[in-house]
Amino acid sequence: MTNADSVRIRVFSLNCWGIRFLSKLCTERYAMIGDMLCKEEHDIVLLQEVWSEKDYLFLKKKLSLSHPHSHYFKSGVIGSGLAMFSKHRIRDTFLYRFSLNGYPYMAHHGDWFGGKAVGMAVLSIGSLTANVYVTHLHAEYCREKDSYLPHRVVQAWELQQFVRHTSAGADVVILGGDLNMHPQDLGNRLLRSYTGLRDAYLETDTFNGCEDGVTLIADNPFINKKELGPFEKGIRIDYILFKGSSKVDVFCDSMSTTKGSVPDHPFPYSDHEALMAELRLVSHTPIETGREKCIKEKDSTAGRVAELVDIVTEARTEVKVGLHCTESMRYTAARTGVMGLALLLLELAIAAVPWLALGAEQPFPLTSFYLLAALCFAILLTTFMLYILYTMELKSLQGAEDQMRLAVGSLQENLRGFPLAQPHVSLRKPPEGVSVMDQEE
Amino acid sequence: MTNADSVRIRVFSLNCWGIRFLSKLCTERYAMIGDMLCKEEHDIVLLQEVWSEKDYLFLKKKLSLSHPHSHYFKSGVIGSGLAMFSKHRIRDTFLYRFSLNGYPYMAHHGDWFGGKAVGMAVLSIGSLTANVYVTHLHAEYCREKDSYLPHRVVQAWELQQFVRHTSAGADVVILGGDLNMHPQDLGNRLLRSYTGLRDAYLETDTFNGCEDGVTLIADNPFINKKELGPFEKGIRIDYILFKGSSKVDVFCDSMSTTKGSVPDHPFPYSDHEALMAELRLVSHTPIETGREKCIKEKDSTAGRVAELVDIVTEARTEVKVGLHCTESMRYTAARTGVMGLALLLLELAIAAVPWLALGAEQPFPLTSFYLLAALCFAILLTTFMLYILYTMELKSLQGAEDQMRLAVGSLQENLRGFPLAQPHVSLRKPPEGVSVMDQEE
Numbered sequence: 001m002t003n004a005d006s007v008r009i010r011v012f013s014l015n016c017w018g019i020r021f022l023s024k025l026c027t028e029r030y031a032m033i034g035d036m037l038c039k040e041e042h043d044i045v046l047l048q049e050v051w052s053e054k055d056y057l058f059l060k061k062k063l064s065l066s067h068p069h070s071h072y073f074k075s076g077v078i079g080s081g082l083a084m085f086s087k088h089r090i091r092d093t094f095l096y097r098f099s100l101n102g103y104p105y106m107a108h109h110g111d112w113f114g115g116k117a118v119g120m121a122v123l124s125i126g127s128l129t130a131n132v133y134v135t136h137l138h139a140e141y142c143r144e145k146d147s148y149l150p151h152r153v154v155q156a157w158e159l160q161q162f163v164r165h166t167s168a169g170a171d172v173v174i175l176g177g178d179l180n181m182h183p184q185d186l187g188n189r190l191l192r193s194y195t196g197l198r199d200a201y202l203e204t205d206t207f208n209g210c211e212d213g214v215t216l217i218a219d220n221p222f223i224n225k226k227e228l229g230p231f232e233k234g235i236r237i238d239y240i241l242f243k244g245s246s247k248v249d250v251f252c253d254s255m256s257t258t259k260g261s262v263p264d265h266p267f268p269y270s271d272h273e274a275l276m277a278e279l280r281l282v283s284h285t286p287i288e289t290g291r292e293k294c295i296k297e298k299d300s301t302a303g304r305v306a307e308l309v310d311i312v313t314e315a316r317t318e319v320k321v322g323l324h325c326t327e328s329m330r331y332t333a334a335r336t337g338v339m340g341l342a343l344l345l346l347e348l349a350i351a352a353v354p355w356l357a358l359g360a361e362q363p364f365p366l367t368s369f370y371l372l373a374a375l376c377f378a379i380l381l382t383t384f385m386l387y388i389l390y391t392m393e394l395k396s397l398q399g400a401e402d403q404m405r406l407a408v409g410s411l412q413e414n415l416r417g418f419p420l421a422q423p424h425v426s427l428r429k430p431p432e433g434v435s436v437m438d439q440e441e
Numbered sequence: 442m443t444n445a446d447s448v449r450i451r452v453f454s455l456n457c458w459g460i461r462f463l464s465k466l467c468t469e470r471y472a473m474i475g476d477m478l479c480k481e482e483h484d485i486v487l488l489q490e491v492w493s494e495k496d497y498l499f500l501k502k503k504l505s506l507s508h509p510h511s512h513y514f515k516s517g518v519i520g521s522g523l524a525m526f527s528k529h530r531i532r533d534t535f536l537y538r539f540s541l542n543g544y545p546y547m548a549h550h551g552d553w554f555g556g557k558a559v560g561m562a563v564l565s566i567g568s569l570t571a572n573v574y575v576t577h578l579h580a581e582y583c584r585e586k587d588s589y590l591p592h593r594v595v596q597a598w599e600l601q602q603f604v605r606h607t608s609a610g611a612d613v614v615i616l617g618g619d620l621n622m623h624p625q626d627l628g629n630r631l632l633r634s635y636t637g638l639r640d641a642y643l644e645t646d647t648f649n650g651c652e653d654g655v656t657l658i659a660d661n662p663f664i665n666k667k668e669l670g671p672f673e674k675g676i677r678i679d680y681i682l683f684k685g686s687s688k689v690d691v692f693c694d695s696m697s698t699t700k701g702s703v704p705d706h707p708f709p710y711s712d713h714e715a716l717m718a719e720l721r722l723v724s725h726t727p728i729e730t731g732r733e734k735c736i737k738e739k740d741s742t743a744g745r746v747a748e749l750v751d752i753v754t755e756a757r758t759e760v761k762v763g764l765h766c767t768e769s770m771r772y773t774a775a776r777t778g779v780m781g782l783a784l785l786l787l788e789l790a791i792a793a794v795p796w797l798a799l800g801a802e803q804p805f806p807l808t809s810f811y812l813l814a815a816l817c818f819a820i821l822l823t824t825f826m827l828y829i830l831y832t833m834e835l836k837s838l839q840g841a842e843d844q845m846r847l848a849v850g851s852l853q854e855n856l857r858g859f860p861l862a863q864p865h866v867s868l869r870k871p872p873e874g875v876s877v878m879d880q881e882e
Contacts, residue, residue: 089851089854090847092606092847115833161535165533165561168607169610367811388518395515399515403534
């Protein structure tokens with residue numbers, strides 16, 4: 001660290017809305033974003049929806065002096081759209097692609113083609129190791145009838161798993177991005193409760209930005225007001241989250257967002273507002289470590305675990321709803337496929353055995369025959385591929401549900417203050433948590 | 442731990458070859474495996490190719506007393522085939538699906554449908570936390586002309602990333618499975634060098650099993666000797682790897698494999714041999730921690746890092762070869778698609794404008810017209826889907842290559858003994874490692 005005891009880190013996050021030829025004023029906005037980032041010199045810049053690598057390379061060139069370290073996370077067909085720029089050395093990177101991310105046939109929604117993911121970079125900030133995550137979850141196209149909700153919940157589940165399991169060696173954890181979830185949405189609660197990540201907006205006393213920290217606002221000229229639905233004041237779906245470790249305490253000294261316009265420019269950076277958080281990392285002295293322990297112990301009180309059990313159970317219910325829907329879609333695909341096959345066989349039978357055509361004077365017209373056969377093949381091929389697709393979706397949903405069930409069992413075990421299972425004890429009588437889990441399978 | 446200072450853990454790994462209706466004597470072999478596991482009571486059982494959930498549930502029921510904790514990892518269309526049974530409590534699980542895993546149109550190879558992955562379970566062994574991984578990499582169908590080599594190298598890369606980044610909080614790390622790689626294959630060296638995992642077969646003084654520890658042997662009645670090619674004595678592709686931590690030292694006291702037959706049974710458990718390793722976990726006393734530090738420092742000597750740079754560079758070359766092949770396959774798909782489109786347009790033109798048929802007396806026969814049109818559509822659809830598939834493959838290969846380049850830069854930085862990059866230093870003159878990386882992009 002530059003200072004012996006504390007260091008300040010400025011973190012920036014923005015969904016760039018960078019669909020070439022489709023997003024309005026894309027080139028102009030990237031130029032504005034590049035100028036601003038160059039000038040502001042944030043320590044860490046987390047960008048989403050940088051869909052074109054050319055735009056990433058443009059920014060990389062522009063920020064080569066202010067942010068010598070950068071990474072572009074590649075995934076899916078188009079790319080994950082995730083990019084990171086840093087003043088501090090990026091030692092290592094890792095990408096986790098979410099197992100569920102919409103459907104390829106919903107091409108107008110495009111999420112599937114983006115290959116949504118969470119990118120991680122291990123940064124050296126002085127002597128500290130910071131794990132920095134940038135992510136973008138599946139969009140919410142209709143809040144009332146959100147068919148992607150199970151997908152987003154599974155993404156939130158995988159996100160919290162990834163952060164939790166990869167951050168054990170980090171002194172500081174920072175996550176930024178477009179979560180596509182309201183602050184109190186299930187996935188958001190799941191992420192924050194399970195990982196212990198704290199919301200920069202809620203943690204700071206000094207906030208300068210849109211009311212309630214919203215990042216999708218009606219005042220933004222790129223926003224169609226209808227998109228906001230009943231949330232006329234705007235929606236908060238972009239976040240900067242953080243947590244410290246046993247070595248380092250993290251505080252959010254200030255936070256700000258853009259407010260739908262940029263001074264001296266006729267339009268804003270994007271259809272989302274940009275976020276900036278100033279974090280202060282404070283190293284523990286050995287005496288403080290004891291205090292940290294107390295905080296940790298307090299954190300893992302029964303209340304917190306009980307809340308987590310409730311949230312995971314809620315997530316599990318949502319995944320089960322998804323399972324039910326996907327099973328019914330797979331069944332429909334299978335049934336349609338069988339009908340296509342039956343039609344094809346019937347046609348072949350009529351063509352092969354003339355007396356089946358029930359006294360028709362003409363033979364089966366050849367043109368109709370070929371057209372009908374082509375239709376049958378098209379049905380068979382499409383339903384076969386849909387069946388494969390839905391089977392994969394089912395496997396992912398079942399996998400997430402299994403993991404959630406196991407997690408609930410484990411948490412309940414903690415909650416009951418049971419001793420850790422010993423092999424010899426388990427041999428005779430498995431602890432209650434286990435039997436609950438087993439019965440449900 | 443049960444004993445104050447050391448605890449013994451018996452680990453078992455087996456590729457079960459469990460393709461229902463296709464693998465020989467599947468049901469009988471599962472019954473044998475279940476009996477043996479029940480009797481042997483290994484602490485941790487890692488199984489691969491348990492392709493049917495029914496077989497997993499059969500084993501789960503059979504092992505409910507000896508191994509009360511278990512998990513089945515779901516992925517892909519069929520499932521990952523990975524299963525874990527444990528005498529110790531499984532606190533948490535996580536699955537990483539490899540980004541590359543063969544092609545769906547290579548259905549006879551089947552790997553794509555399996556959704557190859559690495560499964561992780563966090564176990565409580567007394568007061569210790571053990572991260573246990575079970576994995577299965579893409580099969581090698583032809584060693585001389587291995588078109589899946591780039592995929593397997595990327596899988597090994599992602600496997601080492603996953604293990605390295607998720608095991609920081611673990612006291613003990615154990616990985617078992619069918620890596621489908623010979624001991625000195627690139628992916629294997631990459632995995633062991635980068636993670637520091639040690640090979641149980643090489644670490645033990647007491648080995649009882651096939652010569653050279655091979656796990657695919659000609660003596661196994663389920664093996665077609667041709668499969669072994671020039672390796673008549675057999676091939677070692679199944680492994681149990683492990684490492685300790687700053688808190689715990691791990692030693693492999695003994696290791697054994699089956700030898701192609703099972704006493705009192707007419708056939709073996711599988712077409713692979715089973716592996717058993719007895720590990721001894723020894724907790725450090727505070728004095729020993731100093732020694733561990735010395736070992737750690739010794740581990741990270743220049744020699745080890747230089748070797749790692751060479752291996753990652755070799756892997757990067759292999760990924761580049763893969764990139765080249767995939768680019769050429771994508772180009773072929775695109776060219777074929779364009780030809781299909783041209784054919785369709787030509788056909789439509791001939792049908793629409795009679796004089797184009799160059800003096801043909803008859804109009805375009807309707808049957809031929811429909812057949813040709815159907816063919817064109819089939820070509821267009823197929824090439825479009827192949828284009829999407831190859832684009833996704835390219836993104837994954839490019840992503841892995843980017844990560845490898847960054848890793849090499851980072852390792853070289855370590856090697857040169859450069860001080861950690863400070864923001865203010867970086868602003869003026871980026872360190873050499875960075876400029877190398879930047880130039881290459």
